[in-house]
Amino acid sequence: MSHSFIAFLAAVLCCPTFVWGIDLHNPNASVVLLPSYDYIIVGGGISGLVVANRLSEDLDRSILVLEAGNPDNYEEFIQVPQFVGSDIGSQYDWNLSTVPQMFLDNVTRPMPQGKALGGGSILNAMCWNRGGANDYNAWEAFGNPGWGWNGLLPYFIKSENYTPVFSKVIAQEFSINHNPSKHGHDGPVHVSYPKFFYDQTRNFFRALNFLGVPTALDPGDGISGRACFIPTGLHPENQTRSDARRAYYDPYLSRPNLHVVTGQHVTRVLMDRATGSGNTLPLSRGLRAIGVEFSANETASRKTARANIEVIVAAGALHSVQLLQLSGIGPKLLLDKYDIPVAIDLPGVGNNLQDHYLVGTFYPYNNVSVSPADLIRNATYNSAARTEYYTNKTGPWTAGSPNGVAFPSLSSITNISTDILHSAFNQSADQYLVANLDKTIVAGFSDQKSALVGLLSSDSVGAYEIINNNIGSLTVSIMHPFSRGTVEIGSSDPFRDPIIDPRYGSNPIDLLILVEALKFNRKILSTPPMVELQPAQFVPPINADDSSLMEVIKNGIRTEFHPSGTCAMLPLEKGGVVDSHLVVWGTQNLRVVDAGIFPLVPAAHLQATVYAVAEKAADIIKADYVAALAELRNCLAPTGIPKAIISNLVQSLNPITMATASSPADASASETPVVVVIVAGAVPARVPAPVPSGSESHTAVGSLVHGILELLGIGRRSGGMA
Numbered sequence: 001m002s003h004s005f006i007a008f009l010a011a012v013l014c015c016p017t018f019v020w021g022i023d024l025h026n027p028n029a030s031v032v033l034l035p036s037y038d039y040i041i042v043g044g045g046i047s048g049l050v051v052a053n054r055l056s057e058d059l060d061r062s063i064l065v066l067e068a069g070n071p072d073n074y075e076e077f078i079q080v081p082q083f084v085g086s087d088i089g090s091q092y093d094w095n096l097s098t099v100p101q102m103f104l105d106n107v108t109r110p111m112p113q114g115k116a117l118g119g120g121s122i123l124n125a126m127c128w129n130r131g132g133a134n135d136y137n138a139w140e141a142f143g144n145p146g147w148g149w150n151g152l153l154p155y156f157i158k159s160e161n162y163t164p165v166f167s168k169v170i171a172q173e174f175s176i177n178h179n180p181s182k183h184g185h186d187g188p189v190h191v192s193y194p195k196f197f198y199d200q201t202r203n204f205f206r207a208l209n210f211l212g213v214p215t216a217l218d219p220g221d222g223i224s225g226r227a228c229f230i231p232t233g234l235h236p237e238n239q240t241r242s243d244a245r246r247a248y249y250d251p252y253l254s255r256p257n258l259h260v261v262t263g264q265h266v267t268r269v270l271m272d273r274a275t276g277s278g279n280t281l282p283l284s285r286g287l288r289a290i291g292v293e294f295s296a297n298e299t300a301s302r303k304t305a306r307a308n309i310e311v312i313v314a315a316g317a318l319h320s321v322q323l324l325q326l327s328g329i330g331p332k333l334l335l336d337k338y339d340i341p342v343a344i345d346l347p348g349v350g351n352n353l354q355d356h357y358l359v360g361t362f363y364p365y366n367n368v369s370v371s372p373a374d375l376i377r378n379a380t381y382n383s384a385a386r387t388e389y390y391t392n393k394t395g396p397w398t399a400g401s402p403n404g405v406a407f408p409s410l411s412s413i414t415n416i417s418t419d420i421l422h423s424a425f426n427q428s429a430d431q432y433l434v435a436n437l438d439k440t441i442v443a444g445f446s447d448q449k450s451a452l453v454g455l456l457s458s459d460s461v462g463a464y465e466i467i468n469n470n471i472g473s474l475t476v477s478i479m480h481p482f483s484r485g486t487v488e489i490g491s492s493d494p495f496r497d498p499i500i501d502p503r504y505g506s507n508p509i510d511l512l513i514l515v516e517a518l519k520f521n522r523k524i525l526s527t528p529p530m531v532e533l534q535p536a537q538f539v540p541p542i543n544a545d546d547s548s549l550m551e552v553i554k555n556g557i558r559t560e561f562h563p564s565g566t567c568a569m570l571p572l573e574k575g576g577v578v579d580s581h582l583v584v585w586g587t588q589n590l591r592v593v594d595a596g597i598f599p600l601v602p603a604a605h606l607q608a609t610v611y612a613v614a615e616k617a618a619d620i621i622k623a624d625y626v627a628a629l630a631e632l633r634n635c636l637a638p639t640g641i642p643k644a645i646i647s648n649l650v651q652s653l654n655p656i657t658m659a660t661a662s663s664p665a666d667a668s669a670s671e672t673p674v675v676v677v678i679v680a681g682a683v684p685a686r687v688p689a690p691v692p693s694g695s696e697s698h699t700a701v702g703s704l705v706h707g708i709l710e711l712l713g714i715g716r717r718s719g720g721m722a
Contacts, residue, residue: 033259036306037064039621040292041314042266042323044069045119046244046607047594047614048314049260050159053188053248054618056258064305065260066294068319069115071245072122079240080389081194081232081400082375084125092116093123096318096497103483103505104554111500111559113316117262118245120316124561124607126232126241126401128191130156131604132224134461138451142599143571144580147616149222155615156220156608157184163192163236170197174229174404175205175215182220188247189611192236193229194398198470200368201229201404206529211520213408224462224603227406233607234401239393244611266294267302267494269311269327269590271343287343289590298495309625310589314614317563317596321350321487322498324567324577324592329584331438338492344586347438348575352445352568353485354601355502356465356560358477359514359553363525365472366534372396373471402469407462407479407603410513413520417456420516424482424509425453432507433484444568444575445484448600452480462603464517465560466524472535474524476517477560479603482507487566504557514553515546562606567596581620593617 039055041048044067056063069092072078077086089095089112096111114120133149140148162183165171174197183191205215208227216226233242249260270291289311295302313320324330328343330350335342365371375382375396388395410417429446430437455461467475485502505511518540525535540552570576572585582591595610602609633647 033064033261033305034062036291036308037062037259038307038309039063039312040305040307040310041065041312042269042292043067043119043314043316043319043594044117044245044249044260044262045114045314045316045594046121046610047617048312049118049244049248050611050614051312051314051593051618051621052258052260053252054615055621056252056255058622059255059257062257062308063259065258066264066266066292066305067117067260067262068265068315069117069119070262071117078122080397081126081234081239081241082385082389082397084400087123088112094319094497096500099499099501101502101504101557103503104557109502109504109558111318111502111563112561113318113563116245117249117260118243120561120610121233121243121607122241122245125605126234127230127403127405127605128160128233128608129219129228129230129604130222130608130612131602132461133222134224134455134458135600135602135604138455139569139599141451142447142569142574144569144599147569147580152609152612152616153182153222155612155619157182158187158615159608159611160184160187160189160191162187162231163190165193166195166236173197173202175227176229177217179218179221182218182222188251189233189244190235190242190247191231192234193231194234194401194403195239195394196396196399198368198371198399198404200365200371200470200533201468203529203533204404204406204468204474204524205229207524207527208406208408210527210529211412211523213406213412223460224407225409225412225458225460226462227404227408229403230405230605232401232403234398237393239389239398263296264294265296265494266292266315266323267326268293269313269323269329270304271327271329271587271590273343286586286588287590288588298493307589310591310621312617312621313567313590313592314594316594317353317566317598318487318498318500320592320594320596321566322489322494324349324584325489326492326494329586329590334488338489340492344584346577346585347441348444348568348570348577350487350566351434351437351441351484351575352565352599353487353500353502353563354481354483354565354598355485355504356477356479356562356601357481357502357504357510357557358465358467358475358560359518359556360475360539360558361473361518361521362539363472363474363521363535363537366536368470368533370396371471372399372469402467404468404470406466406468408464408466408520409459409461410456410463410516411459413463414516416516420509420512421453421456423512424449424456427507427509432482434486434503438575440573441575443573444570447574449482451600452482456480463513465603466517466521472533474521476514476521478510478513479601481601482509484565487563500563502559502563505554511550511553515549518544518549518552562595562601564595564598564601564606567592567594568599569597570599581624582617591617591621 038061041052044065048065052063052065055061077083094113094115098109098111100106100108114123116122136149136152164178165176205227214226216228219228219230235242269289272288272290291304291306293302293304328341329346331347332342332345385396389397430442456463462479464479465477483503483506488499490496490499540549567577569578578584578592578597582593584590593614
């Protein structure tokens with residue numbers, strides 16, 4: 001080993017780090033950003049705040065979260081369950097819309113998405129359930145080891161602080177059971193029950209039991225196809241919303257290594273294109289993300305932040321796609337259309353969009369003692385309820401979420417389930433997809449279609465959801481859709497909304513299931529328990545035939561606010577965007593951790609799943625880094641470097657930062673800037689890196705090791721991939 005290399009190591013271990021930084025004004029406080037951060041997280045919603053919280057547990061790691069929205073101000077319409085849904089369309093909503101839905105009525109649909117610190121967790125209906133074990137086992141079967149039910153259950157448990165219902169009598173009357181071994185009791189998110197229950201829910205459950213749909217023992221136990229009273233993200237004592245901000249951020253404001261900046265729109269991920277010209281290790285794959293560019297608005301100056309280790313995208317299934325495409329990662333034809341230099345031709349980005357979509361109904365009850373409608377039409381009653389809520393934290397204002405629901409299996413509602421599934425099985429994979437899709441996406445959907453047919457053949461898998469609002473609406477929502485949509489940029493302007501086309505109803509199987517669901521509603525309303533409520537069947541009319549029901553469906557379909565699947569965790573040859581470590585194919589250190597990674601949307605309200613996925617993602621990220629350091633130690637051992645120096649070197653990698661010879665804004669420009677490594681004041685050295693190979697398997701640990709060795713200027717050089 002040369003004296004010059006020992007001198008280099010001494011410089012690494014002893015000299016002060018060279019850094020550069022920027023000032024940024026946060027809407028809430030004056031913030032000076034660090035010269036660089038170990039991890040930069042794009043999006044301060046559920047997944048972003050969970051990952052930020054867990055990574056910042058290590059005070060030696062620095063984390064920056066950039067969120068486009070602003071913090072809420074603890075408004076009543078956000079915090080109080082009675083006002084669930086009232087913040088849709090507010091400043092905390094992106095206020096997105098779909099394109100006209102050509103398979104329905106050619107009319108656009110609203111697509112609410114949270115734009116705030118906490119994201120969708122301050123906008124949603126607070127419902128908390130997980131879906132069935134079979135849903136997640138399908139994820140694992142697609143080639144994602146560790147992502148089955150058994151692999152995710154510990155993270156469902158880790159995220160929640162579950163409080164059983166306050167009354168054993170209530171629990172018995174409303175069939176609320178829980179298995180303590182399936183729930184967490186010291187997690188960040190409070191999961192509990194309201195302090196008021198409507199009698200209509202009992203009638204609803206009894207009606208379903210009368211028709212052969214059982215009641216779940218515990219909606220969190222992984223068995224679906226049942227009726228259940230689901231808990232909500234609700235603090236059991238003060239009966240207010242328990243959201244990601246209150247659970248994962250506010251209690252940790254004092255962490256010096258966690259910076260959360262709101263009101264900042266990330267415009268692109270900066271990719272080090274110089275990592276496309278060489279090779280050092282056999283495990284090396286792909287481009288390296290070196291930071292992000294962001295701005296407060298269209299007219300504000302663009303700023304950059306540098307990432308030492310990783311960039312983690314957590315902007316949601318719609319905006320994560322937009323960011324990747326704006327960064328040159330996506331279908332080449334689309335990027336070429338808007339003159340965006342292609343970093344990685346990745347066809348799956350923005351494809352495979354899935355959503356639970358619902359159809360509202362109206363069967364007003366004429367024989368109930370009290371219903372949620374009384375809070376609207378009776379000012380005196382509502383005033384008393386308000387007083388009770390603020391005085392005792394009890395009463396109907398605690399019961400705003402639609403808790404009494406059901407997830408019937410297909411075979412339990414219709415005698416033509418076999419015919420429907422046979423029709424689905426006989427479809428060609430591309431028959432109802434967008435025309436001329438990349439063959440990898442078609443191959444991926446072929447696998448998904450087979451999985452869906454298998455799932456829906458089971459009596460323990462919910463085909464759709466019935467949402468009971470205790471007024472007289474039994475809304476039906478498809479849970480395992482066959483329809484697939486797209487999300488695309490409409491220009492190179494990052495401040496323009498993405499083009500969202502869920503293609504609702506594009507696959508007729510979904511519509512057939514919804515027709516059968518509306519027919520089953522009639523059976524429910526005809527049972528003795530529901531006849532007691534004297535429902536009137538207005539929408540759809542009691543005498544509507546299949547054609548009329550289809551018209552109601554096509555005019556009435558709306559989102560249930562669960563877009564997912566657009567950055568699917570699938571093999572590359574199946575149209576995947578991320579691998580099972582959530583690393584974007586073709587990159588070394590760019591991950592996606594939100595609902596976009598779902599290969600199949602589970603039959604559940606999604607927030608519990610997003611929390612669990614993010615918790616698991618954080619553990620994966622931590623483990624990958626630890627494994628990379630261990631592998632680095634092994635790689636350095638044969639070099640003859642003294643063990644003590646290797647040990648100190650491995651422990652001292654945090655000061656390593658990256659910069660570019662050109663301005664940060666040009667880091668992903670087509671001319672490819674020279675990448676410079678600055679290690680503790682040492683002389684900068686040019687560093688070659690591997691050409692990305694989209695068809696080759698990505699190894700997260702190997703890429704991290706390669707990146708670290710590359711930063712140190714160590715490693716063999718060759719002209720091609722090894």
